[in-house]
Amino acid sequence: MRYLLKALILLFSISFYGQNKIYFTEEFKELPSVDSATYYSTYEKVNYGTQRKTYLLDGTIRNSDFFSNYKRRIREGTSITWHKSGSIEKEEFYSKGKLEGISNMYYENGTIKRTENYxxxxxxxxxxxNDNGIEKAFFPYLFTS
Structure with a gap:
């Protein structure tokens, strides 16, 4: 019985992590195939969690996140999002699924757009x-998820 349970767990983990790509629309709704997809994500089991990387269909990286518990979507560590041009768009740090410390967003030219402390x-x-690096009036960043 014990060996059967181990075999089932191994089979489940292979089927989850064995998937090369999971496809998504522009709004990150999961798709069964590449048809109508804008992005795809890969998942890799690493020490203490899951590394997710999301790419545009041409292979350009879009974002990279680490999850201590992917099933519960608990982010841990640095999360980076890139502009289509390849420059960094956003850098955030998570601790136990919550933003912690400094979060930065950048214009495509690499100039700081906003910085927030959590x-x-x-x-x-x-x-x-502004896009010249001059401080302007602060306004809250609205998430659209």
Missing amino acids: KKGEFVDGKCF
Whole structure:
């Protein structure tokens, strides 16, 4: 019985992590095939969690995240999103699934767009900048998920 349970767990993990690509629409709705897809993600089991990387269909990286528990979507560590041009768009740090410390967003030219400070997922303070790097009035960043 014990060996059967181990075999089933191994089979499940191989089928989940053995999938080369999972396809998504522009709004990140999962698709069964590449038809109508904008992105695809790969998943790799690594020490203490799952590394997810998402790419445009041409293979250009879009984002990279690490999950201590992928099933519960608990992010851990640095999360990076890139512009289509390849420059960094956003860098965030997660601890136990919550934003922690400094989160930065950048214009496509690499200039800082905004910086925000978080403690245990709660916004502390932030600054906004124009595309020349000059500070401007701060406004909250609205997530569209």
